Structure formats: C-alpha cells, structure tokens
Amino acid sequence: MALPCVGDWVRVSYHDAGAHASILDIQPRTSFLRRRRPGGNAEFQMIAANIDVAFIVQSCHFDFNVRRLERYLVMTRDGHIEPVILLTKTDLISPEALEDLLASIRHAGINARVIPISNVSGRGVETVHELIQPGKTYCLLGSSGVGKTTLVNGLIGKSDLATGVVSHTGEGRHTTTRRQLIALENGGLLIDMPGMRELGMLDVSEGLDASFSDVEAYASRCRFANCTHTREPGCAIQAAIAQGALDPAHLQSYQKLRRESEFHGMSHPEKRKKDRAFGKVVRATIKAKGRWHDD
Template sequence: MELIELGLDDWFEKQASRLCGAGLCLARVTAVDRGRYVVRNEHGEVPAELTGKFLHAAASSLDMPCVGDWVCVQYHDAESHASIHDVVPRRSFLRRKSPGKNIDFQMIAANIDVAFIVQSCHFDFNVRRLERYLVMVNEGQIEPVVLLTKTDLVGAAELERMLANIRAAGITARILALSNVTGEGVEQVKQLMLPGKTYCLLGSSGVGKTTLINQLSGHDVLETGAVSGTGEGRHTTTRRHLVALDNGALLIDMPGMRELGILSAGEGLDDSFADIKALASQCRFADCSHGNEPGCAIRKAIESGELNAEHYRSYLKLKAESDFNEMSYVDKRKKDKAFGKMVKTVLKQKR
C-alpha cells in the first residue's frame, strides 16, 4: 500500500516534514495493545516501541501514540521492527476520562474522518448513552453517524419509536438502520465509506461491530463470537486496531466501552446539545441560570414541550460531570508539576 492509501494527505505530510528528520520515516499506528504498538508503512506492518527520549519528553497520557496516529519511526534489522520517535499532530481524536477513579485522559484513536456510533435495537438502545458518545465524537472534531443494528430482532413500529426518541433528543446526526443477519442497510454503510478515509466503530460489547466489519470487507477478517439464544451478542474485540477494507476505506475496530467519562468536553457539549445552546442565547439575561429568572427561554421551551425535559437534564448532568472532572484534572496536573519541581530540586542538591 502507498501511504496515501493509508490516509496520508497534504496536511499530514506538511506536519510530518517538520518532525521527521534524517533517518526517520513516516508510518501509521495500526494497533495498540497494553503499551505495545504495530506500525504500517508502504512495505507492511512491524512491531514498534517507544524510545526512551520520547517517554521522557511525554508530558501526559495525551502525548502517547494511539491507533490512527501518524508517527516518525526508525526501522531496524531489515525493517523487522521500529522505534517511535515522535507523534505527528492530530487532525481529530477520540478520548475519554480514564476508567475508574483516576482523573486523567485516555486517548482511544486519532485522525478519524467519520465515527459510526453503533447501538443494538434489541438490548443496547439507550439515548442517554448515545448522547455521551456524541459528546466524545464532536469534541474530537469527527463527523458522527448513528448505526442501529439487529433490526431483524424488532418490529417496524419499535424501530420507528427508537428513531423518534433519537430525534426528540435533538440529535441531528445521520442515522442508518441495518441487520448483519439479513444484510439490510449494510450496502448503505459501504457507500458512505470512501478510499483513503478513516472510519471507526464505537459501541458497547456485543452490538455487532466485528460482524459488521466482516460484512463490509466481504470476508472474515476478524473473529466473531457466538450469539446467545436471546439474540444478545458477546464481546470479541480485545484491542484497538485499524484494518484496510477491499474498497480502500480504513476502519478502526475497538473493544466495547463500559465507561464513558466526560472530561474537558466544552465544545463537544455545545455541538451535541446545539438546540439547548441556541435556546439559551434567547434568554432575557445573559447569565440566566434557567431557574426562576423571568424571560428564560429554556424553561419556556420545556413547559411548551418544545424542549424534552429529560434531554435537558442529560445536558446538565454531562456538563456538571465535565466541569468537575476538569477541575480535578487541573488540580492533579498542578500537583504533578509541583512534585516534579521538588524532585529536580532534590537531585540538584545531591550533586
């Protein structure tokens, strides 16, 4: 494959020319698994590791390579393996709060053009979770498309109800309904995917992401798990990896996410809840809290039924979560910097 077939364009080439010096080549990260990397260039894929200099210079988890990144690498031993020296600036990204109590970012993937947010019509359908995914995708400057899978397990009326619930939540993203069993809707997804563009599949475990990749590719490129007697899928993907489809599109599969913590998602919230932002701009007072103030457009819209109350509560919950995690993250970074300064001072005193 040529690098252009791996998604390289003039923008990335310009960024890379400033970083990749003599002896370094450009490659794309195609897999990450517990700190181990696989990179690909026009000659093929090889394992790669980070240099000590890179690790020392990395200021936070955001600096670490992730699937989809373009990186400056040095090849060794007849290009059998490589070392990663630098990460080319990202044009788009997926990140979330790290799972658990630790307040930090976790990079998921980068340089994605379109994110397919996958929900199963049968067990997984949840508008509030869909809103969380949309915040993550919009924050990373990625175009979202919603995929409703397993339509063969629900009736037409139930599917229409789900579509209506999505639109009632102010979600304007494109929606495609499909079935991996009957094949209905799969061709529509294929038509959206263009050569040299990068796509990803986001969703819970067992919603049919891996099966869909095999459908899109026309053959079994990834292992799938058995489906239970109730129609509920099982988790199969264990690592994030990028695959090239026969039509030239690039697709990132990734494990299902149990936690979707929101951190520093200001723009993502505004884009995902654009209807609320637009209404808030119509309030009489610029600092309206949307409580008891006169002339509150938000309250008026809820009372008239123009704005879904549950949708607004979801916005408030996500905003509060993002703000709280942001304050905690800033505090953590201050403590980390203070600790780093203390260590440097102690080391200087010992010299």
C-alpha cells in the same frame, strides 16, 4: 514523547535490515477520540486518532439508550469527528418499534445521520459501505455485543474476525479485545475496538456545545445571562419545555454532562474547596433541622 495510539501517523527509523523500527515522533493529530481515564485521576486516555467518521453502533433490541448515545456524540464531536448512528438488529423488532426509536432520537435533539442495519438480512450494510471513501479513516463505537464485529465482516466481505455466540435476547458476547486498524479493499481504513463500559467526560465543552446546540440556542434567548433554567422569569428553555419543543430529559442530560466535565476539569485544590463548601452546606442543613425539631 507521548505514546502513539491506533490511527496515529509516526515517523520511524528502521534498523536491523528493516526488521525493527524506532518511533522518532508522532505527527500532529487532525482528530482524536478520548475519554476520562477510568479511576480517580482526572486524566485523558487517548483511544484513537485521525478519524474522519465515527459509526456509533447501538442495538435496537437490548442496548438502545438515548442518554448513552448523547455521551458518544459529545465524545466524537469534541474530537472533531463526524458521527453517524447505526441501529443494528432491526430484524429483532417490528417496523413500528423501529419508527419509535428513530422518533426518540430526533425528539432528543439529535441531528446526526441514522442508518438502520440488519446483519441478518444485510439491510443498511451496503449504505454504510458506500459511505466509506478511499483514504479516509472510520471507527466503530458501541457496547459489547451490538454487532460491531459482524458488521466489520460484512464490510470486508469475509469472516476474518471471530464473533461471539448470540443469546436468546439478541445480545452477543464481547469478542473484540483490542483496537485494530483494518484496510478495506476500496482503500478506506476501519478501526474496530472493544466496547467501552465507562465514557467519562473531561473538558468536553466544545463537544457539548455541538451536541446540544438546541439547548445552547434556547439558552441564548433567556432574559438573564446567568439563568439557571429553573424558575427565572423570561427563561427560554423552560418556555420551550412547556411548549413541547424541548425534551426535559435532554436538558437534564446536558446539565449532567456539563457538571461532570467541569468537575473533572478542576484542579485538585479546586475540588477540595468545592467539597469543603458542600460539606458546610450539609452540616448547616443538619444543624438547622436539629433546631427545628428542638422547637
């Protein structure tokens, strides 16, 4: 039996007058949050389960990164979790700078809901609180120091969770060291978890299709089914880029994540075959250059 993770429902058998219990089985998961296990092995690491909404937290000040945001969106949508983006520390930037960040998110084709947050003024915290419904499970995803723990304290109305010292740059120290499930007063459940340095992709085709639906829509209009979206005639994606309707960086991110997912999804013999084929191309190129210099 696989080990349970935070958010799992399990069937147990109590003993020692209820002081201890043994897990008999894990109930089927309705959703999941997972990533490729750090290291060389192409294996999943289950992070949490049975989550209804994932709050993806990014700081407006030091942490904002659209490409990382896309990775989080792929991860959540692949696990059948609804994403909501929270932009924290809005008090550290001007209203004009905030509008620029919001525009960059929309320009990247990201259509998830975005809520600006300030843990100093309390802006947006009540909006998040109103989204949390009884009987549903939510989680906070984001890098270390973006204000997740402070936000949790604001949502529970207490200072039960310790927060780190905030530097002059606005970057807080990482203080959450384990995933924990917190019961809120209104009956909602909130999972706080440490910041994840690695967000490796593994077999996330469903999440990619959902997060990059704009790219998929343009690709379906290409003249050729096997279009590489580079120089082929009738490429709808290149036409959209030329017209300013599609961000080329958004396309590059999609292609990178697709290659990463497909590579890590290969079996070991498939990877060795691919590496050998690439090695032959490199050797042939070096040899050809050597002949050209000899001439």
